Amino acid sequence: MLDDLDRRLLRQLQADPSLTAAELGARAGVPPLKASRRLGRLQELGILQGQHAVIDWRALGYAVAVSLRVTLDKAEPRAFDTFLAAARKLTHVTEIQTFLGRVDVRLNVIARDMAHYQQIYREEILQLPHMADLEALMTVATLHTDESLPL
Template structure:
């Protein structure tokens, strides 16, 4: 995939990550091309699945979700059907911001956002604990966000 991206594509991506609402005219000025080639490049990157969509990014803090907890999860069954059931169930929990299957000492890592410790305890007791094939959990409360929502490099 990286072989198909040139320096201009990377500049376009960088600008879109920073501001997906940038106009084609403004983006064209930033990358030094006219509007048509910039539009065609964006369309190509969408068509090949590099750009998968555009969305509003909400502030969890402004929504009152300032409590972040990372939860290590161990499951009792790692056969495909069990993993699919776990994956489907965890996707239905709105407080789960991220969930990754992990190769290591546990099976999943969940990033959970809640209003406060009481809300976190409620989510753990009523939602996380009810996940299928859950064997055990270990929780780690974040004290401060040092890097968050970094767009990466292109």
């Protein structure tokens, strides 16, 4: 599906997403127009889905990160849909993942401090519908994070 040129362009883009098509082309060894066309093709194929800003929430005063593992009440037919719709509305939830197995959903929650987290937990998290079980795991340290792919 991907050829060597596609991989070179994507590797360069992963290394520095701020590069222009001309700069990516120069680093990948192809003319700017060819690089631009290839990047457009990768977007059309849905491989390259755009760029986004990465904001360090700690720099904005958020010091607490908690991962909540939620098991839903499976006796309720619309439990997943209703729960996910409500969870999406919570401003301090930074990520929602669904799973197969004992745990159905994982929510990542950020807060300024423990008092703020307690407030979010009591006023927002515990109000979410159809929860049968809830386990909180507090992040102590993030040792490695890498979204780049081995291209």
